[in-house]
Amino acid sequence: MDKELIFEIIEKIKGTKIEEVEFENEKGRIKIKQYVGPKKEVIAPTSQPVVEVKEEIKAPAHVEIEKKESQKYHVIKSPLVGTFYRAPSPGAPPFVEEGDTVSKGQVLCIIEALKVMNEIESDINGKVVKILVENGQPVEYGQELFYIEPI
Structure with missing residues (x-):
């Protein structure tokens, strides 16, 4: 042609x-x-009433337990987006383990963002009940990292 x-x-x-x-x-x-934009759906008016059906979805039991735990315990959240590290360097022991007692100001983990290592400290005295993120995993701003039971 x-x-x-x-x-x-x-x-x-x-x-x-x-x-x-x-x-x-x-x-x-x-x-x-030729792309002419999203197609608009035309709905013809009807004289019949519109019935809206809502389906309730129940969360699995383990999610409900975690929600209850987060309400019962103090939650340490990520202050930034980055990569979560439990230890100061590869091969070194982790800063904390589940069951450890921590004091205010003690380093719990490191979050690497833009090649900067940011130490995340405990803001209360307590016992680490649950570590919610695996070593080396990406974290989002506001993501829950630790559950700490106040002492």
């Missing part, structure tokens, strides 16, 4: 509501598709 004809067809359908054009002759076949 002639390139000029193809470009002419493209120019002709630009700005129109034509979505697709297809031509075929002895030299070949051409199909031109």
Whole structure:
């Protein structure tokens, strides 16, 4: 097919509501598709009342337990987006383990962001009940990291 004809067809359908054009002759076949935006769904008005059905989805039992734990315990959340590390370096022992007693200001973990190692400290005295993130995993701002039982 002639390139000029193809470009002419493209120019002709630009700005129109034509979505697709297809031509075929002895030299070949051409199909031109144009994006005209998302399709709008037209809903015809009816005289019948609209009934909305809502389905209640129950959370699994373990999620409910974690929610109860987070309400019962003090929660340490991530102050930034980054990578969570439990130890100061590979091969070193972790800062804390579940069951450890921590004091206010004690380092619990490191979150690396933009090649900067940010130490996350406990803001209360207590016992580490649950560590919620695995070593080396990415964390989001506000993500729960530790449950600490106040002493």
